[in-house]
Amino acid sequence: MGALLDFARGPLFRLTFAIMVLGLARLLFLDIIGMYRAYRRTTDKKMPWKLIFSRSFEWFFPVKRVIRERHVYSLLSIVFHIGLIIVPLFFFAHVNLWKEAVGISWPALPYSWAFWLTICTIASALFLLISRLTVKAMRALSLGRDYLWLLLLLVPFVTGFICANVDVGPGSYQVLMLVHVLSAELIFVLIPFSKIAHCVLAPLSQVVCALAWKFPPETDDDICTTLNKKGAPV
């Protein structure tokens, strides 16, 4: 068990973490290349920057959404996102691991903050899961992977919370820690190949959207030709 844990924390962690970081960088790179190519093809070079910025801002600070529509859902979604990002990055033990391995460190969350933020994250994830299951509109929109993602994201949080706060015996501690590490590593590997990639692609999504509406010249004719309706009005 100890050897397995060492393997999961050592080589496997380096493997999966590298896949996540470089994979996300690759996605960003490919996105920018694609955007550049699309921009070069367009005839109308004017970009609605003001709209793009205001929409991006709205998505990053969704105050309007909380106030106007679906208050509880939006609020808990925000809490979930904050916990998801802050806890793994600034939890004391994680910072300590980086410090020991590479020698760099950053300020860690106080114990009680980490404690409550983890509870909030777990609770909001559970709420999101339940609302996905119960609200009719949401269930219609959800795919199997959406449920699976929520469950998968819950695993490292729950096991990590137990490891950090509950006084379990050393045997079960090791099992829980192994599950914690392995599930986090599974998440690392999946992030660049799934919808979670929005963690780096989100800032560009509005720009991509704006570019997508700029069709290359004579696209309408091409579409009509493909549909065998040459000359039809579009």
Added chain:
Amino acid sequence: MNRVQNTKLVLWLMTGFAAAIALNRYVFGLGVTTNLNDKTPWGFWIGFDVMAGVALAAGGFVTTAIFYIMKREEFHPLVRPAVLTAFLGYLAVVAGLLVDLGLPWNIWHMIIYWNPHSPLFEVGWCVMLYTTVLLLEFSPVPLEESSRYARVRNFLMRFRFPLVLLGIMLSTLHQSSLGTLFLIMPYRLFPLWYSHILPIQFFISAVALGLMMVAFESLISHWLYRREPETPLVGKLCGAAVWVLAVYFIVKMTDIVAAGKFGLIFNGNWQSDLFIVEILVSTLIPMALFAVPKLRRNSKVQWVGSSMVVIGMVLNRIDVGGLAMLDSTASYTPSWMEIAISLGIVSAAALAFLFVTERFHIWEIRPEDPQSLPHTPPSFDYSSRTWLGVPRIASLTKHTLAFVLSFAVGMAFMPGRKLHAEGIDSVTVSRATGIDTLCIDGNRDDQFVEFPHQAHISWIRTHKIPTSPADDTSGFALAGKDSCSVCHHLNLPGERLSECWECHASMYAQADFFRHDWHASPAGAKLKCDDCHTAGVTRTAQSAKKCTACHPFYKFTTIGVGATPAYHILSYTDAMHKMCVSCHVVEAKVVKDKQDLALCTTCHRVGTPPNLRAGMKWDISVPHFDNVVLPDVGLSVK
């Protein structure tokens, strides 16, 4: 099968793997990634990346000399690829050097702090200048893509001839000076490779290698893009190479015979076998093949011969650069990480070459990637069954993924144990020898400390040591029944007395003596977290119980304890010094007839410990040190 795409995929994989190891080399240092040491500071990287790399790039100056100086117009199709190869080759050399240098950020020192007596200084300057010259020589090619840069291009074209001349001159200088570097080590390099005319041999072989590299590269790129090979032109290069190889062979053999080393070739040890293989592969067999006009015009023979010269000459550079050192002075085999980084640099250069040939006007007819031809069907992703885009975008998607995955695999393969070594090699400590008079020689280098154990025991038992109030926890005050714990301050499980080397297990590096994971493991102490840490508080060393809460018999003397971060104990050397010296200094002042108690020579001795010497037949009177190699001649046998 798409040759270009698959080759690129493999090259991307190797580049990604090497990039991961290069990252670790820069974060954790040379010690983690190489087998280099103080005795062999130059290894595979210098032999392959720098010396072979420079020699492989010799095609640039050889081809420009043939075309511009000798005015052989028929070689025009080879000039641009050759100059491009040379340019990328030199960039690869610089990249390899930046990996190999211990402090790569100091590379600019050479420009300001001159040392004109050093051949390395000349090599450094020549490589720097020649890379610049190659850049200027090559830049008209990308500049001709757009009329916007016509003026810059015309300006550069005006200086083409001087640039070519300068390039040839600089190459002549430093191709030979790479050999000059090794004139300093006649006693380390195996005699078959060492020669006073090593610079001349290096230059001639570089010319031969340059010719063959251009031929090899023409063959391989035409095979890749499925084009008609330039067989007659390559045949002419092979014909020229015969003469150069012959000159090289005659010069080398004459030198070996004249120096009386001919017999060494058939000595039968591995170096002589290596030499025979090297000469056969690099010179004799290709020379024999290409000497027949009918054979040298055959494309298959061209493949065999040119690749043999390339491999053989690279082997020659690696041999001189470190492999053929005398056994008595060096023990070095390159680590897999060194080889991986070198292969990665070569792959990156090859990718750059393919990119530039596809993008710019290197050949008369620009090569088309077969996948971008109109009749090829669109390629779909296997997993998501989506169209990956036009071939250029599709290959970008695939190749970047290959890079990412192989980078990750490279990260996983890093030796984790070495990553935590923190720069100091751990030298394992051996226990002291002797019964009453202990000889403390942790690293067994025949410099030891004489420690009369019984005398110290009786001294502690009879003396009350003057302690300041702060030192009161030291245990010295307990002299008498518990006096052992003054030095043996930590009892082991089973109430066994501890010996110094058991915890202070590393000679120079700090070690972990607490073993947190052992305490928390079901196979170890089986403790829960809250057994030591307070619940509800961040679990740190400070918030945990003290060791003495569970181990009441531990006597932490103040000597040394608390000087290092939590759970870390001093190295053996530091622990011994702190334990002995701090007491000796006090005693030297107090005791009247023991003023020299605090001097180094009071305890330190050099040579074989007396208790061992009695049983030894040989007495080696010359001490040897870890970092200094003394010649064999100094050993006297009594």
